[in-house]
Amino acid sequence: MLDKIGTETKVIGAIVVFTAVVLVGGVFLLTRQQSKESSIPEEQIVARGGIHWHPRLEIQINGVKQEIPENLGMSGQIHQELHTHVGDAKDGVIHMEMKGLVTKDETRIANFFKIWGEVFSQNQILDSVNNDEGKVSMTVNGIESELFESYEMRDGDEILIKYE
DSSP states (O other): OHHHHHHHHHHHHHHHHHHHHHHHHHHHHHHHHHHHHHHSOGGGEEESSOEEEOOEEEEEETTEEOOOOTTTTEETTEEOSEEOOTTTGGGTBOEEEEOSOEEGGGGBHHHHHHHHTOOEETTEETTEEOBTTBOEEEEETTEEOSOGGGOBOOTTOEEEEEEO
């Protein structure tokens, strides 16, 4: 009988300890997330509940459309927040899938080029560098943009980067 009471006490004790660890861990994670949010200025926050956007990117070098690779940012079942898929990469669709708090910095087009491993700035697109033969330009939704790599992509954007 004493062994049974001792075993029940151990089980109850283990349940109490486990519950306490889960509660403390939950409070820690919530506090950490709130701390992260409070350290970011409100004007830098794009969304608090994540985004799933699809801007389109076209790159032309001397009038020739450049291919954007399929499955860019994809590795097995894991994918980067900015990536492409088979089927719509040829149309320049960039998938922006971000969870939780999303900041303006995370939506910059420079992040896509970083994942791609290619260069984009006001002075260069891919291997083409500004010189007497050509210069980089960019339009977003048909309007000239001087933001280049700093541009914050939005859902439905039509981004055209040219070198000519």
